[in-house]
Amino acid sequence: MTWQATVLTLFPTMFPGPLGQSLSGRALKNGVWSCQVEDLRLYGLGAHRSVDDTPFGGGAGMVMRPDVVDAALKTVSVKDEISRIYLTPRGRPLTQQDIQHYATGAGVLLLCGRFEGVDERVLEAYNLEQVSIGDYVLSGGEIAAFVLLDACVRLLPGVMGCEKSSVEESFAQGLLEYPHYTRPAQWKGQWVPEVLRSGNHEAIAAWRQAQAEKVTQIRRPDLWSAWIERNKNEPISMCKSA
Numbered sequence: 001m002t003w004q005a006t007v008l009t010l011f012p013t014m015f016p017g018p019l020g021q022s023l024s025g026r027a028l029k030n031g032v033w034s035c036q037v038e039d040l041r042l043y044g045l046g047a048h049r050s051v052d053d054t055p056f057g058g059g060a061g062m063v064m065r066p067d068v069v070d071a072a073l074k075t076v077s078v079k080d081e082i083s084r085i086y087l088t089p090r091g092r093p094l095t096q097q098d099i100q101h102y103a104t105g106a107g108v109l110l111l112c113g114r115f116e117g118v119d120e121r122v123l124e125a126y127n128l129e130q131v132s133i134g135d136y137v138l139s140g141g142e143i144a145a146f147v148l149l150d151a152c153v154r155l156l157p158g159v160m161g162c163e164k165s166s167v168e169e170s171f172a173q174g175l176l177e178y179p180h181y182t183r184p185a186q187w188k189g190q191w192v193p194e195v196l197r198s199g200n201h202e203a204i205a206a207w208r209q210a211q212a213e214k215v216t217q218i219r220r221p222d223l224w225s226a227w228i229e230r231n232k233n234e235p236i237s238m239c240k241s242a
């Protein structure tokens, strides 16, 4: 069963772009996922295939017309059960939990806006989920679409191999990851922490857990508070991993 990505964009040649490389590229070739791209320009109006217009109420920029976006959404054929998403800095922040939800579903339909945005009425009419990838503004939804798709595709069965369990990595348990080291054991006078060379797997797991907690506390007080809250009923060690 192929995981189905459908992207509606004014820049169809951008896709699959970086996702045609490396692990996601191989998975695409192997039919683990598909990337159907729909050119919004084809639904534009008049001789110039116009897709946008000036905002009611005035102000800077252009807004994508609801009739144009509607025509495109009506035409694309996707399974009923896929998530329909509009990528926008006004959306709810995307989390690893969302990614796991999308990746375990049948696929996603992604509407990429350009200009100032898309007319609100068509977003409501199709009840699109509105999702943002962070608190900064991109010039369009396409790069956000790459981010969302990359994060999903790497979780699809067979894509990542067993390099790393997706259970162990950052955010899966709500903490940032512990630091990594490889050879040489001493580099520019700095040793790899002794415990990691000890062969004591229990001690290594405990050290990594402590490091994960420490770095989360320092860099992400928001994640740390949430983690404390979730684990406050865990007796003695809060170490649940390893």
Ligand code: 6GU
Pocket: 086, 087, 088, 089, 091, 131, 132, 133, 134, 135, 136, 137, 138, 139, 140, 141, 144
């Ligand atoms: Cl999803 N789109 C755009 N244009 N800018 C963003 C974003 C999305 N997420 C954060 N900034």
